[in-house]
Amino acid sequence: MSTLEIRNLYVSVNTENGSVDILKGVDLTIKSGETHAIMGPNGSGKSTLAYSIAGHPKYTIVGGSVILDGADVLAMSVDERAKAGLFLAMQYPVEVPGVSVSNFLRTAATALRGEAPKLRTWVGEVKAAMEALNMDPIFASRNVNEGFSGGEKKRHEIMQLELLRPKIAILDETDSGLDVDALRIVSEGVNRAKESNNLGVVLITHYTRILKYIRPDFVHVFANGRIVEEGGADLADKLEAHGYADYVSK
């Protein structure tokens, strides 16, 4: 049982025009097995929240805390956060030329499990994960994210989620750019990870359509750098009908 506690988090980003405050006091607690949807308009700071928790160097933590099972996440390096059990499925996964998917996955699994997975079982594990996401086996020999379509990138992120078995995962607009079939396949992957590892999920999205496949326990409305309203799954339906206008004007 894991708990990720985000308390009064303030984050700024350095731009050409100086430092800009993005997050303005975020409070959020995620426990194993829970699914939290974070919804909000463009530019409200949802992605900044995701990247700050993962430790992207672009963001400066101005105040607040992020605690995972009693450990100070903000004091950890990026790789230490992953080893502590955090995972970020990125909206724009990065190309790594010359590094094959299979080499990358094995290096990551070795780092996270503390020892190299046994080759025989590992090959089977990867094969099963790829089949479950409807991915061509040739994928393993391609370079990480190089020449991948939008859908392939997202499947590759979810494949990592399944193979690397984090405690808490943040999915940053995993649904964007997916057609209906891909959305279903990717959502099933997230649900499998939830079931098999009792994963806690933070689902960042603009749209309610992914919530039909991954049912949220909580819905948080994000606007102007903080959470402005919270509710259950029914809050998403209300947002679908009325949009974010009420929250943005506040």
Place this chain on the structure above:
Amino acid sequence: MSLLTTNYLTPTGREEAWRFTPLKRLRGLHDGQAVTGDRTTLNSLGTLASGVTFLREHLEPIAASDDVIVNRIRNLSPDVAHLSIAANTHVDKAIFLGRSAGALDSAEYSRVRISLGVHSVATVVLENTGDTVLAEDLEIYLATGASLKFISLQEFDSQSVYAARHHAVIDKDAEFKSITVTVGGDVVRILPTVEFIAPGGSVELLGVYFATTGQFFEHRMHIDHAVPKAKSRVNFKGALAGRDAHTVWIGDVLIRAVAEGTDTYELNRNLLLSDGARADSVPNLEIETGEIVGAGHASTTGRFDDEQLFYLMSRGITLDNARRLVVRGFFNEIVSEIGIDDIQNRIMSRIDSELERAGA
């Protein structure tokens, strides 16, 4: 032209061809001050397949050169170490040429010839190792329809000076692929040059280099499209780490007026892994006819991509391992073209240890 006069003048460093080279570190190869050593270090390793010979012979050069060191070698050494592959011979296994011990207190002036008869096919690996002062005039001749993969590995020890021209003459429909790896030595200056003498030829010049503290590695290409319908590709990738690591890549491609249907593209990418290193990259495309298939070049020099490192680290991979993966990945595109596992693994671990030593 000025072949007779300027070719024998001692370079001052103001000449275009010498403007990057640290002349003082050439141990007298450029100005004739080097003591001429009495050694011939090039050997063929293993048994030669049928149709393959390796002999020392008196041979006239195939092509003129305007390089002062090449001309000095030709004056001093009438002997040529000649690897010859007979017409229509397909050599399955790579032919290895290696070095016996060199020396730093005197210079070796070496002439080498690799010639492939019509429609012959071979892979030749030249392994340059040890500590030595070596000036080399290496000429490659590919007869009609011949195909050569030429892998030259500069894995010298830290004090070596190597100044060489690797010149390929490409006859009708011949295919030449070279992979130049430079990871060792104090000063390495290689002129990979190509001359098409009949239509239909195709060359691919690939290379990787990794310079660390104080090392100077120069690769100065010249491709002469002097006939119609030839194709050339150049792709060199380099990494630099540590103070005063310096690399130079020059890509001169000349498409003469008669060279209609030429197809050429050259690319150089450099990865600066620390402060205090310098990568010079100069593509030069001279086009005398518009009737071509394509001609282009690109050159980039950059640092580690923070986004790549972040992505890898967000999957639990440490910073050191993430850097190693990125550097290996960067070089992999070229190194994997060698196609000989032992060599590929050796080069990759050399790159790993250079990276570690540089602390980048």
